[in-house]
Amino acid sequence: MAQKQATGVAQPNDCAVDERDIPEAAENCLVGMTFVFTGVLPTLSREKCKEIVQNYGGKVTTAPSGKTTCIVLGQDAGPSKIEKIIKLGTKTIDEDGFIQLLESMPANGGSGEAAQKAREKKELEMRLIEEEVQREIIQEKAEKAAKAEREAQAFKAAKAAELARALELASTQTTASKLWTSKYAPKSFMQFSGNKTAVERLRNWLKNWDANQKSGFLRLGPDGSGKFRAVIMHGPPGIGKTTAAHLAAKEAGYDVIESNASDTRSKGLLADKVSGILANTSISGFFASEGKAVDKTKKKICVIMDEVDGMSSGDRGGVGQMAALCKTTNVPIILICNERRLPKMKPFDNVAFDITFRRLDVNQARARMMTIAIKEGIKIPPNVLDNLIMATGSDLRQVINMLSTFARTEKNMDFDQSKDMGKAWEKNVILKPFDIASKLLAGSTFSASSRMTLNDKIELYFHDHAFAPLMIQENYLSTAPARRDMCHLSLVEHAADSLSESDLVDRMIHGSEQRWSLMPFHAVMSAVRPSSFVAGGMTGRMNFNAWLGQNSKAGKLMRLLQELQSHARLKISGDRHEVRLNYLPTWTSRLTQPLIEDGQEGIANVVEIMDEYFLTREDWDSIMELGVGPTSGEVAIKAISSTVKSAFTRKYNAASHPVPFMKSATTGAFSGGKLASKDVPDLDDVIEDDVDTPNDDEKDIIDDEDDITKDKYIKMGKKPATKKAPAKKKSTVSKAKAKKQ
Amino acid sequence: MSLWVDKHRPRYLENVDYHIELSQRLKSLTTSDFPHILVYGPSGAGKKTRVVATLKELFGPAVEKIKIDSRVFTTPSNKKLEFTIVSSIYHMEITPSDMGSFDRVVIQDLLKEVAQTQQVDLQAKQKFKVVVINEADSLTRDAQAALRRTMEKYSPNLRLILLANTTSNIIAPIKSRTLLIRVAAPTNDEISTVLAAVSKRERVPLPSNEADYQTVFNNIAFASNRNLRKALLILEAMYAQNGSLNTSTPIPPPDWEIVITKLAADIASDRSVRRIVQARAILYELISHCIPPNIILKTLSFSLLTNVQPLVKPDIIDLAATYDHRLRLGSKSIYHLEAFVAKVMTAIEKKS
Structure with a gap:
């Protein structure tokens, strides 16, 4: 292993260069195996290893457990991990062993018990998906037939050629021009993936709404939702919040009135429009358009307020008004938002029942995505699909969109394609200050074999350029530096000096010079350079900056x-x-x-x-x-x-005490750029006689004479100065009054 | 009962104890056309005392009848800021640096307002009013620029007295428009003389021995760092705590000095990263309790000097100078103080 020596100082995490040739292994050879990578491998980076394992159908977890098949041990593995490995007695191999394993494993994991089980499981899953597809196809056919029949009847009844043409047009449009996301939107909770408890809570709440209303929203109920007239669903985008809300409303027999960020939702409009709805019943329970059956269950109304966090400056007072409506509404209100923790969402605390939607696990999302792929005739292996789901952060809507884009040109997707696609569609995540600091201060970032360029490191600073330097400054003392060329104290000294210099740069940027082009330089001086000295494992907890x-x-x-x-x-x-x-x-x-x-x-x-x-x-x-x-x-x-x-x-x-002056806090009126607050000084040292009142005071009063009614403080009058405070006050007021008259 | 430092403040130019020549010059200035003046010197040297005495010379006792006014200014960004003004009928005293970076607003609005008004009192000794600007060296560039034209344009109605610790932060156009007057810090002997006079007036029990008598005052003068205000406050604190003074009476250092001296000893004895973390906490404590960072640096450097080998001393002075400069240029003082501590530690480490 010549390379082993070449890599020099070893770092935890992914710092190795992927210079090794990976042998071509048999397809799906790692099926059913779970790997844990720990410490630093001589030539392979952690990312690369993960990629390899997933490509060949295996699984990678971060911590060893009873289910782990194999642990690939590198240098400088964490002591706690090693301890756990010894306790569990799991097999450990090094990098070479891993490559050998890769070369020797037969396709589909061979005849091993684990591989057998995994294969069986996978087959079962696939069978279920196939069944689901068949069922859906049958269902769709039946629906189509029913619709055709209805249309034929309508056609007969109407006997109007024009109408028929219009209907025909409409029926062809429905399937062909629909986006996949709406085409494959779940039509029942059967098809809904993930967040089962959240959905269950929503359904229960809506189901019991009438009963709760009758009892005056006093009983909490088993899940605590009974006291609320409204719910607020929150979670990341693309996991079916809106769909769940609509499905639940449909299931409980509510007609939906939806409002989203495309509508103006200011305080006044909400008060006018929504409160009007709140006391009504739906017309669709009584009438239907020509040729459609009347759905008698749909007498009740349910309001869905989508994208509540999108109520912005244009929607002044919207959130407050919405919260107020939630307290008194006579119809269920479902609020949907991405970020529940924003300060502006605070009014909904204790007003609406919180339902949290979480990102789906890959396993939860896979079946549904697979169904769609099969129905559309795309051949996509499960591990490739998994990769797509992970790359989007379990945003199902995005995965479906990706599939639909992909299906335009090709029908088979392999692992590399999915990787590229995932990368191309990657969402730009803004790192939080803590993540920035821990990334910069991690030893791997600055190790000789790190794949991060200077620009990548500068980029980290720009994730939050106000906080990144502060976080580095707060935490640079609590690392165990990976660099060995200087003693710890010298490294810290260099880092501290760099931080000190960065402050001078900062002053040039934020001071009167406003030289914003120096920002990248500030990034280097305040974050990258100090970290380059002290980067290494944290010895304590990462602290939030104390400077603020x-x-x-x-x-x-x-x-x-x-x-x-x-x-x-x-x-x-x-x-x-x-x-x-x-x-x-x-x-x-x-x-x-x-x-x-x-x-x-x-x-x-x-x-x-x-x-x-x-x-x-x-x-x-x-x-x-x-x-x-x-x-x-x-x-x-x-x-x-x-x-x-x-x-x-x-x-x-x-006792009473001498006060040098009175504060002007009570003066409210303002005029022009300045205001002379005319407070009565409560002081023995003030001028003896009225005649000597400073003339600038005189001038101010004359200036303000035009709008004397507006300026309340005029009543306080100019400063007369007599020896005794109470007497003085009286005279002031009377004088001011006299002036007014 | 005021503290002695305020009770025994000289009120006439004739009564000022030292820099007699300067007092005479100031007095002669008041007789002819009074110029704009810039008084500078270290704190506790007697700048303000002389200015107030000069004003009295100019306008008579009415300048001592002062009142405090508070005014509200609106900044261009519509922020309301309160500002206090000390004024008599003839003069006005402002500290624009109270407003931080908005000091320009004060200079522009307030000074113009005063300057555009003529003295209407026919009995007034002078036709102009005086505006005393405190802490002129911490005025921003903008505020100083706003001053320059005002000084010329309205000179019939207005004279300025700028008070500063140093002229280095004052832009050249202002310096050229003012008469520069330096008030040097009193020497230790001068301080001792003042201390002796005050103790005599306050009837402080003192050692009868002439030599001891001198030593007591010399010690205080030395501890005060040639700051007369500090010397008088120390004298009073010593008297209040002990009831009498002799050579063995301990001189109580101010609270912040105790903290900094301890910090210096810690830094010199234990040079480690852990110590820097502790030093940071102490430095934060000092900064947040309004000890000016440059004072922290200065005190720290000088007490470090007593704690280290002679070889390291030049390094420490060099570092102190560097970081003092950076404190001026930068905005987050903790960065520079911390870097100074780290640098000093390595310097000591290298030479030991």
Whole structure:
């Protein structure tokens, strides 16, 4: 094994190069076998191995279990896995063994017991599918016959050539021009694949709806759905939510009124239209169009609101209104959406019964897809179909669309074709911050044999360019670096330096320069380069970045400090940093020491200092909160007994205190770009006589005279300044009144 | 009962204790046409004290009758921001950096408003009003640009006094329009003299021995880092805690200094990645509790110097300079502080 040495440092996961020639093996030779790949194989990547096994009909799982046939062991396998392997006593082989196995296995898995079983199972499955196809074909024929008969009768009855032509046209259109997705949409729950419990819940809820209504939606019922007038179904696209809703409505005898994102669903429209429906019965229970039987069961109405998460800015208040309707409706409402967890879907909490639809397992989806393929005459082996289903993330609608596209040109699909197709139709998944960080920090990403290019790595950053750097910064210290050329500390030092430089780039991008073309460079400096040093297995849990939280905490404390400084400003000459750095320690001790040492007697002393600096009781708390370390106020507070503390609060609140100014929070009116809030200063230091009122105030009032009615704050009047606060207030108001008149 | 630092603040230019020459110059400025001035110097040197005394010289005692106003500004993006203004009838004091990146709005609206109004009080000593701008060195470029034309255009009605720690962040056009006045930090001797005077007025029990008497003040002056405000606050804290002063009275370091000194000792003794993780938590704590990152870096570097081998010291100074620069250029200070810690650790590791 010359290559074995060449690959150098081994990494977990898929870092090996696929430079080895894979021998051509017999078809389906791995049928019935389950493989687990662990550690790093010398020449094959994990992806490639998986591909090979699936191509030859085998199965690959991630963790060993009792069902595992064979474990392919590479270097640096996880200790927990090895432990489990020993416990289970499963056969282990290395890469060479795997290749040998591949070469030696006869077609269809030979005569082994497992292979036999798998074959039998597969045959059974195929037989069931064949039966299903036959049944459907028969059913369709019968339907067609019935329809033809009906049409013939109608034709006879109408005796109108025109109508007949129209009908003929319509009947030919129905099958030929239908999309496969609607052609093969399940016509009963028999044909519905997967999500059995979810469907069952929906059916039960709808079935019991009338009974629940009679009891006033008070009883919960066995599954807890009895209290709800509405349900909300949510799950990824293409797994049959809408179909299930329609089927359930049909089965329970409801006429469906559907509304989806193509309709405007604003608050007003919903209130008008939907609430009108909610108290009605369907006409189709009484009448039918010419030539159709009246379906007497269809007297009831059911509303299906599709794509509720598509209610966007155009549908103002739509979600809220919908939720309100759900509380009072007299007909069942079925809501359908993809993302239930979005904040805008919050109004539906406790209003609608949650039914979760999950992605289908390959096994659940295979039968139905196979049926369709056979009916359309496409030859497709099960493992190829599986691959398609997996590639789309079990989006059945997409698989059907792919099949229908494929059937246009060819009738046989092999594994490679399905792979290409899957790749071409691949949905662009946006990775979440956690996934980005774990991908970048994984040792395999930067190993010598990694197949990721620099561009691929940069691409990872662009999945979420705001969070990726923060996540890397948060977690780069908690890896066990795979690189061995430097010690851990040096690697971290390089990474830290790169992060520091990236911040300068970030400033150029988001600062006043707005040089967005530097984004790829920022990607390299903030995410790729730091990771290149420290990439390796995580030693701890991946943490969410602390920077955001710390930043908002800093912002909050800075506001407190600013408030503090603005109160004390009349006495203090320093800026807020000076207040923090030099005043705060002295204040902390001066404002707590008397309370600790003298107890209640110290309160007066503390209040005196506070009044001197115009500090409020809240500022006292801020001072304590702003401290750090062992001499901070928060430590000092613990030494103050709770009785003294509450006495302090009481005593402070009982007396009145000088305030340097009044806040303008109450002024609501605005004019132009600026607003001078004219609050009454409650201060002894203010100007003695009215005559000296600053003339800029005068000007403001004149400016605002035009719309004096709008500007509420004018009532507060300009700043007169007398010594006593209450008297001053009175005079202000009266003056303002006089001005108005 | 104010703290001593505020209680004994000189109110007249004649009473200011040191930089006598500077006081005389300021006084002579008030007699002739008063220019725009830019006062700069480290904190605790007495910039504001001198400015207030100068204003008093200019306008008389009315400038001491000040009030605090709060105003609401709307930014171009319709955000409402509250802004506080300290003003008397003759002057107005603003801190535009309170508004962060919206300081331009304040400069544009507020200054123009003041500047376009003429003094109507015939008894006023001066025809102009003075606007004092605090923290002028943290004004954004935009705000400084907004200042330049205003300073010339409205000079009959308005004089500006800019207060800054350094002139390096102030754009050249502003510097050329102002008279630069440097207020240097007081020397340790000057601080000791002030401390002695204050303690005498407050009747602080002091050692009778002349040498000890001097040492007490010298120690405080040294601990204050030539910051008179800090020195006075330390003096008072020492007095409040002990009731008297002598050479053995401990000088209480401020809360944040204790934390940083401990951090420095930890970094120097244990150089590992685990320690960096712990350092990050401490640094976050300091930053979020409003300790300016450059102060953290400075204090950390100087206390590291006392903890390491002489060979490493130049490296640490070099690194501190590099990362101080980066702190200025960048926006996420934790990145730079953390990188500094990591770099220092490897530097110590290499030389040991």
